[in-house]
Amino acid sequence: MDDSSQGKPPTFWQMLHSILAAAFGVQSGKNRARDFTHGKASYFIVMGVMFTLVFILVLVGLVQLAMHLTGR
Template sequence: MDDPVDNKPPSFWQMLHSVMAAAFGVQSGKNRARDFTHGKPSHFVILGIVFTAVFALTLFGIVKLVLHLAGI
């Protein structure tokens, strides 16, 4: 299923997993080989930008919530 020699492009969930793993620095060599062999760079760039925006907005929301609850 996740064999890097498989000629299918990675699914959305596989790409999302790869982007999240790469963001935290824990991408496996097998998945990286699959992504570089069969993935389209534009898909990973777009998904990476969306992931970064959602991650930053989530952190912003958590900080706002904590500050609100602390009465600041």
């Protein structure tokens, strides 16, 4: 996010930002390069799986709410 973190591993918030940007397909080249050079793949995999599970649970919850509100 800022240039002062060059050479350091990405912070939790930077990794979360990268996961969200990757999910929507809008990751910047600068952040992608930072992630690949300084980040640990295992952290991104774990956060990506957690994001996917939360995303699925939110979608299921929204469908359940819509079904409840329509009386089905």
